[in-house]
Amino acid sequence: MWCISDFEIGKPLGKGRFGAVYLARSKETHFILALKVIFKSAMEKAQLEHQLRREIEILCHLRHPNILRMYNYFHDQTRIFLMLEYAPRGELYKELQKKKYFDDTRTATYMEEISEALIYCHAQKVIHRDIKPENLLLGLRGELKLADFGWSVHAPSLRRTTLCGTTDYLAPEMIAGSPHDENVDVWCVGVLCYECLAGYAPFEAATRLETFRKIREVNMTFPSWMSDGARDLISKILNRTPSLRLPLKAIIEHPWILNHSSSDLSMRRSPM
Numbered sequence: 581m582w583c584i585s586d587f588e589i590g591k592p593l594g595k596g597r598f599g600a601v602y603l604a605r606s607k608e609t610h611f612i613l614a615l616k617v618i619f620k621s622a623m624e625k626a627q628l629e630h631q632l633r634r635e636i637e638i639l640c641h642l643r644h645p646n647i648l649r650m651y652n653y654f655h656d657q658t659r660i661f662l663m664l665e666y667a668p669r670g671e672l673y674k675e676l677q678k679k680k681y682f683d684d685t686r687t688a689t690y691m692e693e694i695s696e697a698l699i700y701c702h703a704q705k706v707i708h709r710d711i712k713p714e715n716l717l718l719g720l721r722g723e724l725k726l727a728d729f730g731w732s733v734h735a736p737s738l739r740r741t742t743l744c745g746t747t748d749y750l751a752p753e754m755i756a757g758s759p760h761d762e763n764v765d766v767w768c769v770g771v772l773c774y775e776c777l778a779g780y781a782p783f784e785a786a787t788r789l790e791t792f793r794k795i796r797e798v799n800m801t802f803p804s805w806m807s808d809g810a811r812d813l814i815s816k817i818l819n820r821t822p823s824l825r826l827p828l829k830a831i832i833e834h835p836w837i838l839n840h841s842s843s844d845l846s847m848r849r850s851p852m
């Protein structure tokens with residue numbers, strides 16, 4: 581059984597609502613990882629123990645190059661520790677803030693990587709439900725790492741916990757409180773693709789209610805600089821009817837993705 585004294589704790593990598601994430605190194609093997617520390621008291625107060633248990637259960641079994649690994653977990657009297665893969669190039673949203681927006685190659689590569697990760701998750705009947713730039717990290721070669729499965733569930737599901745955080749990525753069926761399935765993740769891929777290329781989310785508005793209305797009506801316009809291929813892909817994903825959204829397997833075969841993605845996976849699929 582692991583314990584906190586097995587590690588040397590480095591700089592804090594980020595603060596979450598229930599604790600913080602620290603860079604850590606195993607004293608014995610010098611293996612570097614990200615140690616997420618969660619205070620039991622904070623979880624109990626928010627009645628989110630079941631959600632954390634589910635995150636741990638789900639994440640421990642997922643193995644994919646574009647999903648942040650959870651190696652193990654342990655706890656002491658007051659805290660729960662998640663031993664997570666360390667993503668050396670940090671958070672996608674910080675990169676997007678710095679660059680303002682990404683070009684077609686970078687965005688198409690991210691879309692292919694997140695689609696592959698979600699194809700893998702959905703094959704295990706796991707839906708993430710919280711895809712957004714804040715939950716995406718970058719690996720050693722700049723590849724996308726899907727993280728923070730705190731909201732993931734086994735499909736199909738009805739949301740029980742109140743929504744919090746950004747509303748920009750909510751799918752219409754989530755706003756309506758209707759039963760939802762894997763297609764909520766597909767919707768988020770469309771919103772993410774738009775935000776990476778435009779530098780802002782497609783349904784951004786002054787108030788939550790305004791954003792909800794724009795989402796329900798799929799009311800969005802494309803910036804002049806967005807390529808026709810990207811507009812075509814985004815329009816085929818952001819469909820109000822979940823079952824009419826372009827499936828993930830069709831997203832990674834879309835001409836705009838095939839033309840622009842440089843992810844390692846696509847090299848394997850269509851070698852020179």
Ligand SMILES: CC(=O)NC[C@@H]1CCN(c2c(Cl)cnc3[nH]c(-c4cn(C)nc4C)nc23)C1
Pocket residue numbers: 593594595596601614616664665666667668669670671714715716717727728
């Ligand atoms: C998805 C999520 O849980 N985000 C909140 C936590 C913030 C740092 N967390 C990291 C987690 Cl959980 C894993 N790897 C990380 N790498 C970094 C990072 C690297 N640089 C150069 N800068 C940073 C920051 N951060 C992490 C996650």
